Amino acid sequence: MRDRHLNRILYVEDDADIRKIVCISLEMIGDYTVAACGSCAEALQVVDDFGPDLLLLDVMMPDVDGPLTLRKLRRRDTAADAPAVFITAKVQAGDMEHYRELGVVDVIVKPFDPMTLSERIEHIWQRYGGDGHVDAG
């Protein structure tokens, strides 16, 4: 059911250490192209040029948190239909349900295994990536 391959991932994360680990994991192991941003503002700057296939967002971020970042990105044509995934350490009871209501297709819980992160992302892409996603060229 997948016509397109997952390639470009827009990743927003305020913790530099985690950002580094995720980048290594996705770029080196998954061979994806990752635009890693430290904040919502940064993401909004790069999103149009980058043209993401998938959005990977931290939830707990100062100033603008993950859900709000997602809403802001959705207003951009370039990110309007890209499947979104949260990657978060905030996983209390009720949080997961709330996240799904916000329009993400899946949630990756921290700490995660960097060796299987790409597999996990690919799997998500297989399930949700094609739906309503027009060929972006």
Next chain:
Amino acid sequence: MIGNERHNLAHAVAGLLILAFFVWTFNLLFSIQSNWAESNEVIAMDKDVHALFDPWRNLNRPGNDVLENYEVDAQVTMLGRYLQEYRQARGRLDMHSHSQVDLGTFYAGMDAAALEMEALARRVLELAAQREALRLAGADPTLISAAETEAATTMARMDQAFQSGLEIIASIDRLLDQRLLNLDAARRGGVGSLYLIVIVALVSSALSLALLRRTAVQGEALRESSERLNAIVNNVVDGIVTVDEQGIIESLNRTAEKMFGRTSDSVAGHNFRSLLHSDSRALYDPADFDSGPQPAENKSRFTGIRRDGSEFSMELEGTRIHVHDRWIIVHIVRDVTERKRAEKRLQLAATVFENTSEGIMITDSAGRLQSTNPAFTAITGFAADEVIGQNPRILQSGLQSPDFYIKMWETIAETGRWQGEIINRRKNGEAYTQWLNINAVKDGSGKVTHYVGVTFDISELKASERMKDEFIATVSHELRTPLTSIHGSLSLLDSGAAAVSPEDSAELVRIAKGNSQRLVRLIDDILSIAKVESEKMKFHLRQVNLAELVVNAAESNDDYAKQFGVRIDVEPGTEDARVLGDKDRLMQVLTNLLSNAVKHSPENGVVNVATARKNGYWRVTVTDNGPGIPESFHGEVFQKFAQADATDRRKRGGTGLGLSISKAIIDRLGGHIGFDSDPGVRTSFYFELPMMQPHWDMEVGGERIVASTGLQVPAE
């Protein structure tokens, strides 16, 4: 009364006759005394005649009362007997006198007059009784007036008969004058006067009969009502005690006897005070009952005492009434022990209702509010008179689904109660969470009469629960974050992935190490804050010289400052800034303030530390020239995990707990902590502690008491 004029006339006539009778009796009887003595029957008759007039005299006595009228009634009966005896006596008289004087012509007229008068008198009595019965039955007034008219007519006929009788008497006189001259004077006088006496007695009797019987009818009615009254008096639930004007007991009804455990006879003659407990005896004064009803508080100030010595709360009322020419006081006595107990219970319930912190609302079975308490008003903002009569749904917030209410009422219908959390809305529009407990109140037959809702505002509790949940969520997040870095970097290194460059490997090692340290600091800080907030943190209170401590802290943080290219300057000055504190905890506070200042200082910046007096406190101020604290963040500075610029907190290695911990420590030591910020110029954080006072060294029972903080100082 019937035919009052006739009545008076009858009285007048009877009076005249009686006067005549006395004149005759005394004159004639005196003259014939010796001759007449042999006739015992006549003497007996004479006594009877006298007896006949006693009741009449009584009748005319002012203030005659019921009981004496009974005696009258009894003598009226005697009159009947007398008349019978009279006839027998007359028969015997006839035998004596027949041969000497022919009185036969008078007999018929005399008898007829006497009989007619008697018959008429009886008729008058019947009419009187009839009229009274009609009146009591509330009959048609025309019937009553008919009886009155007939009674008047009858009285007139009685007068006629009486006149006839008088004429006969006059004839006898004449006859005696003319025809009995030759008779033995004494005998003549005796027989004549006896006859006259008898006739006068007969006529008078007939007249008196009318009067007496009429009174007797009243007497009978009165006796009946008196008996009824007695029965009532003895069976009423209230005790009735009659006393005279001096308070001397005359009688107790049965209830009062039971109440006091004493018989009426045993206390009659004693003062009413003897029935009172010694505490309230002096309060009793029969004169208090002279005028009208007593004020309520006066009624209930007496305590009764029973024969067995037990006490009871008494309610005492009294009415002064005029009886038998004198005044008596009728006391109504009630044993109100039970009522008072019930009142107390009610009062307690009312006090609870008024003062409890739980809001209480009571509705009728239709759900209309009937009563609410002050706590209800405090919680909802609605005063009682704003909601009485309304349905409690005015409190609904609209935040509960209709299903919620349907289920609630289903539960109440099924089990008679419901409890749970419910979001309502205050009068000011604010939604709040309350705990609500609804109970159906049922009557004896199981029918719901009221619903009682007891509620308390748990919005604060909910808020603090939410804060706790948030804290836990934040702690979890804060712990998972460095763990993610540690786990992630180690996993990548461990996999030996060829793709990881040597530079990346070095970076990953640095990340793992740095985050491990951060994790340790976090755990320490979280434990610290938990301890200090739960007041489990131990303080070893000693006299501490802040000036010395500041120098020590500056020295021990010097290396850290150097990493940031920052210098710590201790301002010289006070050397003897003594406070009472825990050296280690104060060092923790100072280190936190210094490291914050260092972290936020620009490179080559200077952190200044000063110690100075301030209104009885020693104040330590740590100043840096960093970017400062944005105004919007001022309210959150001392909150847990609050950092104005979280983006770089990892770089600076803070946990977001340092200032919360510092504030908790200084608060516990009875000091203050605060800051002044001039963004871009300088930021000063300070804490101050009360200056050491000499008397704080005093030992009390092996422990030093620190007045300023309330903390107890363990003995050295």
